[in-house]
Structures are given as structure tokens and as C-alpha cells.
Amino acid sequence: MADGNREALNKDLAGRIVDTARIRAGKTWAELAEAIDKPLVWTTAALLGKHPLTAEDASAIGKALDLDDDVVESLQLQPYRLADQELATDPTIYRFHEALGVYGPALKALIHEEFGDGIMSAINFKVDFDRREDPDGDRVVITLDGKFLDYRW
Amino acid sequence: MADGNREALNKDLAGRIVDTARIRAGKTWAELAEAIDKPLVWTTAALLGKHPLTAEDASAIGKALDLDDDVVESLQLQPYRLADQELATDPTIYRFHEALGVYGPALKALIHEEFGDGIMSAINFKVDFDRREDPDGDRVVITLDGKFLDYRW
Amino acid sequence: MADGNREALNKDLAGRIVDTARIRAGKTWAELAEAIDKPLVWTTAALLGKHPLTAEDASAIGKALDLDDDVVESLQLQPYRLADQELATDPTIYRFHEALGVYGPALKALIHEEFGDGIMSAINFKVDFDRREDPDGDRVVITLDGKFLDYRW
Amino acid sequence: MADGNREALNKDLAGRIVDTARIRAGKTWAELAEAIDKPLVWTTAALLGKHPLTAEDASAIGKALDLDDDVVESLQLQPYRLADQELATDPTIYRFHEALGVYGPALKALIHEEFGDGIMSAINFKVDFDRREDPDGDRVVITLDGKFLDYRW
Amino acid sequence: MADGNREALNKDLAGRIVDTARIRAGKTWAELAEAIDKPLVWTTAALLGKHPLTAEDASAIGKALDLDDDVVESLQLQPYRLADQELATDPTIYRFHEALGVYGPALKALIHEEFGDGIMSAINFKVDFDRREDPDGDRVVITLDGKFLDYRW
Amino acid sequence: MADGNREALNKDLAGRIVDTARIRAGKTWAELAEAIDKPLVWTTAALLGKHPLTAEDASAIGKALDLDDDVVESLQLQPYRLADQELATDPTIYRFHEALGVYGPALKALIHEEFGDGIMSAINFKVDFDRREDPDGDRVVITLDGKFLDYRW
Amino acid sequence: MADGNREALNKDLAGRIVDTARIRAGKTWAELAEAIDKPLVWTTAALLGKHPLTAEDASAIGKALDLDDDVVESLQLQPYRLADQELATDPTIYRFHEALGVYGPALKALIHEEFGDGIMSAINFKVDFDRREDPDGDRVVITLDGKFLDYRW
Amino acid sequence: MADGNREALNKDLAGRIVDTARIRAGKTWAELAEAIDKPLVWTTAALLGKHPLTAEDASAIGKALDLDDDVVESLQLQPYRLADQELATDPTIYRFHEALGVYGPALKALIHEEFGDGIMSAINFKVDFDRREDPDGDRVVITLDGKFLDYRW
């Protein structure tokens, strides 16, 4: 049978297909997150290829966006989460990296002062995204919330 | 006079001297922030060389830590805020960059959905650092709060 | 339906298609800018994939150049604005980067002297392009005009 | 004599010494430019090591800032004008490079449309720096003005 | 005959096809290792393209997963074992490289102290993979076991 | 007092001083590990600058090797654990990275199969070093033992 | 019409098609240069994609080599002249870069001594290629001839 | 004796010392070339550290510029001729590399057409430097003259 020589759809490509279908269907990321009852940032990242979905959630997204089966399959695959150096130059993403350049050493110093020698986990970790109204211009508010892991032998 | 041939103390070196003096004096970053009545993350970043201090604040820190005059002078200088690729490999700092690799495209997508085409400013921007107790292990909570800037011609 | 497995046309490719169609149609960038009543540099950048167009403007360009629907769709998408290191070696573009190598530190020093600690925004920012006649050879005159943003916590 | 084994003072170091002396003397870049009757951006770049000064100008700056003789000598030397990749990550300088990433291809296209195949010279070239008041926040205005050079065999 | 112009299937692609077929068939890596009676880590690496299989083993895998002939052929080819810098940024793989950054110099020092000047072979070398239950959370246990090779002229 | 202008001794330099003193004193790493009753690999890594020592342990090492006070101080400092790309080319260390190139994707696949989506922690992590006699040449046996961390929102 | 969705043929590809057609037709570069009455090095560079041809010249080449219309169109397009780092490792091309490594600083020093502060233009610039017979082995003689441009504000 | 622990003066440093002494003595490169009766470009390159001088020539230069003995010694040492990527960004030197980017593939094609498969030697190789008067601005004329070496097994 023909499947013996076909690799699964790449998750990056699946992510772009999802995004295209989402735009054509006039749906927001928030609506998709609601459809599978998952947090907003997690859902967006997962649909862009950074987390695997359960079969049930992938199927729900597939129905909502009228996706082909191999896209639905791809959404469930275990990702490679590669650091794309080129994406990091997009101005909207770059500002985060720049802020880490300015505040990274300070955050490291404060983690060590408050918690001891260790790290904030990026695995046991969640991210919230919010808008805060402000008369001087509304603000993007992003909260990183990760478990402290101490160097433990 | 001898000053005609001497450059000011490099701010990175000044930052390491401040850190050394702070440890020897048994002072926390929080105590230094309090001494100049500035936010914690800002103060830590500034003393590590990422922001200029006012003459008054620099002098207060100099007294608190018994610093030489050229360190106090250096703290007031305008910094180069260079992206140190090597520092980014420290595990405590790396986790932040890794998280941006995983969640960066999602944050970009959500900023555009919620605010339109633009960025979260890294200049009109502040960072909070917190500890949240959790029975499964306490958590590091970091809040990034920046003004939205739309692409405006 | 077949759309369930198709990603939108890449904006770089759309830009090259626009450029090809423009040349074949014998139209200048200025004529396209006029057709949508937008500034010249902005229009050229947007059509090359660096800014999203409104549906109305994309449609006007599509008619002017007889473009397919997926090109028109692509012009409206939110771009990734990636720093292409290789393009920066084209001699016409390289001269700008070289000039920044020579004058960048001076511009930084003057911004800080005149405005204080901060940056010239590249988001709230516009660019003008002009030709100035000169008996020793005409000159390219480019004006960068961006809002000053001070480091504000 | 001892000079047989001593290299001249490095121009980058000389630039940092000049900047330190300038700050300690409370002088602006504009005052130094006036002292040698040269344009502001040119003077700032030259004193930071990017252009050689005449003996007369170097000597005038030396007197104004009480510099040692080897600094005055260094200011007159022919520079290497190296592209410092790390400086390019300073946020104030980075915004210029980012803007070139966004508008560089458009500027290239417009130069070719208006002038033909060639470049804007970065040698026969000048830069102006201005502040424009604006109720929404003052603006940095930078004008690049270079001779067009056509590819000519 | 048409084969005169066709290159063999790339081993990386063959590896992705194997992985896709494995998932669709609901088989574990352990089951495939058992099918050819080879160690678990070796089999997984080989099927992902890092070691050549014998014709017999490739054929057994081909039957188990209903693979096309050119996939079966590709599994037997001699690999290029290239260091993929981008894969190294996947968080699951990155942790190993990070651990080498922290413990590499120590392991070098201990190899030299215990064995003399030389290396642990990565060719005469095997890897075991295990799960160890632990009330604080189960642990991944990986054993590297390589022949010591002394610098011998 | 003079300390107001002196940074602490760099931990890499302290590590080289410890190593030199150890060789001159004819002591093994194992003897130093025993002196502070810590595991062998941990102790070696820590003395080379990768982990902070307690004041008591640093002092014990200082006495054992007749170290100056600033070396003893440096051993207690919080490290930057930077990935030194150049050290990774040393043949003894390179073999580990090469092995990860060959077996990394397999280890990732097996971690996901056995544990689900997540990583082996490099923080809650230990390393053992052993020699196993073998008639074909003794073998280096290194065990990596880290807690599994699942992606948990 | 179908052209609404097709980009022009890439100039690098067009160059490889020209080269293939040239070899199949048994024509030398010199014969092609003669056919359009242009210098040898210029013609070769232009046909390989580094300079735009006039419509007339492109058409003449198209007839001489029986090229398709989109190749002829591509030859007339404005090029990106990108620095291909990989091509620079070809031994025949590498020797030129190596020679610049050895003699570049000397050429810079001599340009400044003879002409003052400035550059040899690479735009107002031509290259000749010659063979000189020599009993010790014939020699390649390449002449670079560019206008001096002084740094002029 | 003290020499048992001193390395020879680095040739790059020696080159900078020679250049400094040359400027202070008001001598041109041409005068130094004449002093040792060697070609101009060769002498300049050699004095900047790219070729070893004979003892006699080094001594003559040492007398002409009143150099210390260790500079004279350094001039005679065998050089490492390293490709300095940073120097290659100096505008005066960069133009040569840019020209190779544009004309390198053409020169390769012409060498192969005229001489067969091989290279122009960069070892059996000389460089001439000239000024040619031109009413449109004088020109820098540089001639590269190297023996053709064919790939010969």
C-alpha cells in the first residue's frame, strides 16, 4: 500500500496550514482555544507545531477548520522544538530576546538570591498573555510562571 | 593631569565590582534597591551595567558598598547594551530563551490578533520578579509589561 | 474541500511575483504607490512582503497587475520581517549597513546627548526617498524619521 | 630611544578616552564640533575613531579636553573602520539595522528605478542629525545623503 | 532502464518514513528492536538513519511496517552521521549537551587521572537506556560505555 | 579601602589555580572529593568552576592545597555555566558530543515512548564515572541519571 | 492569465542554464562576449547573473544559444549580487580571497599613502583577464582598475 | 637567563610598531621598499607581518626606523598568515572582497576556459600597485600575476 513510502506531514507546515485555514475561516486563536478548552497561549503554540495535541483535540480542530486527515495526524505528533535563529529577528519576537539581553543577568541574580542555585523550569512552565488598558497606550502583559528547580545531585 | 589619558571604568567590570562588594558586605539586591528606592529588577540590571544611575543614586550605592570613585562614575555612564551570546548559554538564562523559542511565534500571533500589527516595546517596558509558593515546589513568576507600539508611518 | 491542506502563498514569493508582474506590465513602483495612495517607500516595502496591505489595497494592486487570488490574499497577511543576512551583502544594500558601522556609534552618542537614554523607534517610523540634482553627480537622499522612545520603567 | 618599541595608541581606546574626558569636562559633542568647525555627526564619528583628524583639529581637541600627546597623535591616524557585530546589538543602534532589514530591499528597488543599476556611495556621503518637535513625542530625524554611483565598466 | 538516473532514498527521509509507519502501525521502538533481536538504543538510532542494517534486518523491518523497497534499501546504506546543530536545540536533546558543558571538563579530567592521556571511544561504544522508579519522580538513566583509547604513536 | 575597586577572582581562573595546585601537591581529584565527602564527578566539576562550594568545603580545599583567600572566596561564588564551543573540540570531550549527534534523536524518541512528552532534567541530575575492566581494553562507563520532567502547563 | 502567479526565472538558475547551453553548443565565453561586443570578464559575469543585460544583448545571447524566453527575460533583470560564502571555498576562487588576506592590509596602506583616505571603487571598476606565457609555466594576469573615491562629506 | 621565559614579539604587534615608527619618522612605504630594494607591495605586506624578512633587510629597516632588537627579530620570523574576518569589513579592503563576489565565478570560468582545470597560484604570485591619472578621477590599478597550476595527480 502507498503509505509504505510516505512520511507524515511536517508539523511546521501543518502549523502554516492551520493558520491559513483559520484566517480563511475568520476564526481567532481564542476561539480555537475555547473549542478544545485549553489555555490560549498553549493552544496557539500547539497549533503552530510546538506541542502535540491529543487525538480528540486534533480532531476537533480538524472539524472546526475543515482540515485534511494528514494535518490532523500531524498535530498529534511529538514535535522537535528547534530554536529558529532567523525567526528571532522578527521585530515582534526580537524585542523579547533583547529584553532578556538587558534583564537576563538580573533575573539570574535574583533567582539565585531568592531561591538558591538553580533555574526556572521551561518545561513545568506556563505563559499568560494579557492586554492592560492604559491612557498612555495599552500594554502587552506576559507572565512567565515556572517551577524553580535547584541543582540537586 | 593624568586624567588626560585614562578611559572611564568599563560598566561590565563595574558591575562585577559591585557584585563582589555586595557579597562581601552581605547585602542583598533587594536592600540595594531599597537604598535608592527603585524597583528590584531595574536596580539589579542597572548595577550590573544595563542602565545608567543618577549621580545621587550612584553615590548612595557607592557609600553603601564602599566603592571607589571610578566605580561610582562608571555606574552613571550611558551603557552599550550588547547581546552576549555566551551568557545566553548559562542554564538559568538559557531557559528563558528556550521558552521564547517554544512560545515566541504564539506570542507574536496573539499580539497581532489582539493589538494589530506591531510590537511590545522593550524600552517602555518593565519586569517584575516574584516567588509564588506552591506545594509541588515554589515557582518563579516573571511579568513582562510593555507598551504596545503599532507600525505607524 | 482542497483548501484543507493548502498553506497560503509565502509573502516573499508573492513579492517576487508582484515584482515580475510589475516589470512585465511596465509599471513603476511610484505608479503602484499612487494607485493605492500610499507613500512610495512604504508601498514598495509592503509589496515586497514587509507590511500587510488592507483588503482594498491588495485588491487594487491585484487588478493593476492582473494577479491571481492567492497573491492578493498573501499581500494581506501579517509578515515575518526576518533579517536576511545574505541580502545584506548586495552592494546596494551593503552600503547602508557599512554607513551604520561608521556612523552608528556617533548616532547613538548624539541621540543620548540630545534626547537622553533611549532609542529612535523603528516601528513609529517612516522613510523618505529622494533624488537631489548635483553637478558633481546626482545624490540619493534618504530620510529616517522615527519617534524617540526613552527607557521608561 | 623608547619609541622604537611602542605602537601608537589604538583609535578605539583613544575614542573612549576622548569620551571620558568630554564627560568629565562637561562638554557636549556639539561644542567639540564647533571648536573645530566641522559638522556634528562627522566630528562625533571622527572623535570616536572613525575618521582621521588633521593635526590642527586634533590639537584643538587635545587642548579643549586636556588630552595627552599620544591621544592627540592617535586622533590623526588612518582608521580601520571595522564592522563591530556586537555593537550592532545595542538597542539604539540595532533599530537602524532592523529598519534596513525591513526597508533595505525597497530602497534598493527605488534606487534602481530612479537612478539605474548602481549604489548610493557610503564614501561620498554625509549624515545629518536633527530633532523634530512633535506633540505625540519628539522625533529623531536622520538624513543620509550620498552620491549615486552607477555600475560603470 | 530508469534506475540509471535515480539516487537512493536519503536515510533521513527513510528514518522519517519508518517513524511514520511505526506510529500508524501502533508499534513501539522496543517491538522493532525485538523483531531484529538488537539492542533498543542501537535499533532506534539505526532506524532513524545512524547505522546501516543488514539486508536481513532491513527486510524484517520492511515486512513489519509494510515499507516500500527503496526504504528497505536505504536502511542498509552506509550513513553520513552529520552533527545537526539545529536538532541540538530541541529541549530534550539540548539537556544532554548542556550537561556536557557543565560536566565535560570534569569527565576529561577524570578520564586522564584514571586512564592516562586518551579518550573514551565513540565508535567502540554502546548506550543503555533505562527507567528508574523514584518516589520523587521517575528518572531517566542513560549509560555510556566506551573503550578507553590512549594516545599511542 | 582597596577592596572597593576589586572584583572577585574569576571562577575559571580559580579552577585553573586549583588544578595547578593539585598537580604540584600530587593530589588526585578523588582525594579532594574525599576531603569534602562529596561525589567524585560533582567535586571535580565544582572545583573547575561549575558549582558553588559551601564556605566550609571551600575552606577545606583551600587548606588541602594551600590556596590564597581569594581563590577560596571564588570557589563559593555562584557560577555562570557557559557553553564553551572551543572546549567542545578537545578530542576527549568531543567524543561525547559526537555520540549525542549519533544517539541524540534515538534517546529523544525513547524518552518520549517511555515517559511521554518531556525531558531528562540536567539540573536534578547526577553523573557517575567508572572504569570497567575488559580483556579487549578497559572501558570508561559514565552514567547519566536525571529526573524526568514532563511538559506540564 | 497564468502569468499572474509566476515569478521570473531566478538569475542564478538562468546563469546555469546559459552555461549548460554554452557547453552543449561548444561555444566559448569569448565568443559570447564578441557576439554582444562587450568585454570578456564583464560578459561572463553578466551571463552568470551578476549584471543586467540590455534587451538587445539578451536577445542576441538567446539566439546564439537557443534559449527559452524566460531565460532571456531573466538575463535583463536587476541582480541581487550576494556574497556566496560557500562559493568562496572553491580552490580557484579561494586563492583570490587568500591573496587579499595576505596583501589586503598592504593595499589599504598604499592606497592611503598614494591617494589619501578613501577606497578603490568596486562600482566604477573594471577587470581584465590575461594569459602571459612564461617558460616556468604560463601565468594568469588579472588587472583590477577602479576609480579612487575619497571620504568626502 | 631571562630569555628562557620570553616569547618573541608577535608579528602583528611588530607590524603596528613599524607603522607607528614610520609615521613618526615621516617615511613612506616606498622609501622603506627602496631601502631594502624590494617591490613596494611585497615590502609593505612583509613589514605588516605577512612575509619574513632576511636578517639583513630586517636590520636595515631597524636602523632606518630606530627599532628595538625584538622588533627586528620579529620581522624575520616565519608568519602565520591568518584570514582576519574583521579586517575584511574595513571599507577599503571590503571593496576587493565584494569585487570577488561579483567577478569571482567569472574569473573561475575564464581560468578554466583558457588554462584548463586548475588555479592561479597565490604563492607563486605577485601584486603591483599603480595610480593612473584620469580626468574623471584618478584610478587605482592593481595587477595580480600568478602562475597557473593545473590539477595534476
Added chain:
Amino acid sequence: MADGNREALNKDLAGRIVDTARIRAGKTWAELAEAIDKPLVWTTAALLGKHPLTAEDASAIGKALDLDDDVVESLQLQPYRLADQELATDPTIYRFHEALGVYGPALKALIHEEFGDGIMSAINFKVDFDRREDPDGDRVVITLDGKFLDYRW
């Protein structure tokens, strides 16, 4: 005719096609070298795309392996011999580069001591490959034999 728009087959691809055909035909590299009466290493390198073959030799290989005409054509083309950084990480190839890291400076020193200032040519150069039996394990013996070229102006 359709050839007006087709580039010749890439030599790397041709090399992979040759290798595939060779394996399928059960032929060794040595048999192919014998078929065209050329040295073993030269033939292998040439068939992998690193040297051009004569029409006669290409045709003989084409018959021996039943290759299509465009493969036979490709084997005769002049190659680009690019340094593939990624191939250099294959363990079998890496060991050679590592050995150069260890012995390169020594080989340079010995070439200069024995021959004077110059290089071993990599163009007038041949490589032999041999197996030497050894009771401790057979050995790979590779001989590099290149003409000495002295720096000659």
C-alpha cells in the same frame, strides 16, 4: 527545443546517482577505477563530483553502470569544489580534521624548516590509500604527496 531551459545535472546529485548505481550493480570503487585505468582515490573523488572526467572515461563509467546521458554529461563538467562544513562532522571524515588540529602546526613548522617559506600544493598533489595488516588491528594508511611551492614573488 526543450534544452533551451534546462540546466545540466548537478555534480553532487550525479555523484549520488553513480554511488547508488554502483551499489545496485555490486561493483567496487576499485573496479570502476580499473575500468578507466585511473588511480583509486582519484577515481572515487572524481565520480563523487570532485574532478571532471574525460568524455571517454565518463562514457565508460556510464556503460559500466547503465547511467543516463545527463549523468554521463555531468561527470565531465568542471566542478565547484566547495568545503562542506556539515560533511566534516561525519565521524569518519572528522578524524582527519581533528588530526590536522593536533598536527597541523607541527606540519607547518616542519615544512618551513625543511623547505623554507611555502606550502605543500593541494593541486599538484596525490593521495594514496592502503591497508596495512597489524596483529593489533589493521591500519588505514593514507599518503599525501604534494609539490612544495615556495613563496616566490
Added chain:
Amino acid sequence: MADGNREALNKDLAGRIVDTARIRAGKTWAELAEAIDKPLVWTTAALLGKHPLTAEDASAIGKALDLDDDVVESLQLQPYRLADQELATDPTIYRFHEALGVYGPALKALIHEEFGDGIMSAINFKVDFDRREDPDGDRVVITLDGKFLDYRW
């Protein structure tokens, strides 16, 4: 005692000191190799810092060249054998790397054909250096002789 704060002399520096002393003493590498009765290439590499010497050999070299004790100590230390990318651009060393670019894939293919899947060891490995007279110009002959290691689990 003062040694408590001093690291051992770096082996690269020690290598440069040895080389300087060797030149001043008018000794060849061959004479030094003879003095310690070791092979020529091995001795040269070891004295340049790539292998540790025994105390006896280091002492013999120290006497032959009148070296200070810390140089003699440094010669005995275990080296880091780092790949110096910059040294690889020296023309004499570069030719070897270039030859590997051209012949590396062929050598890999031949090793696999003759020996099976594995590598030529760079540890159980030796290098000979020879001069072969040739009427067309003497030749450098370098023999690499390493044990074959097969991938063995």
C-alpha cells in the same frame, strides 16, 4: 606561599616560548626530537603544546634550550587540544583542510569499502613527514597511519 594563587603556564604560550628559544639557540626541530629520542612530528607537536611530555623529556628540552622551570612544568601538563579555526586559515595549513574537502568523501567511501563501517583512529595514530626529491620540484610527503576502528556495540 605565593604559589597558592598562580596557575601553571598555558601550554600555547609555553609552545611559543620553546619556539622562540629554539630559534635563538639555532636548533632544529629534528635536533630536539633526537635529544629526547622521539619521532619528529610527535616531538614538534608535543613541544607546540599538543602532547604532554614525560618529566624526563621536558627536563631534557629545558636544558637544551635553557628554559625556565614553569615552561618545563607546562610541557608536562595534559593538553586541551582545541580546534583553532583561525590557524586553519594559514595557507600552509589550509591546503591540508582543502585537500580533505576534495578527497574526504572519497577516503570515507574507500575506508568503508575496504574495512567496513568505522573510522581511522586519530588517537592510535601516527604521522610521518618526508621530503622526496623530484626534478619537477621536491615534494612534501606526509603519511597518516591510524588503526581502523569499526562501529562495535
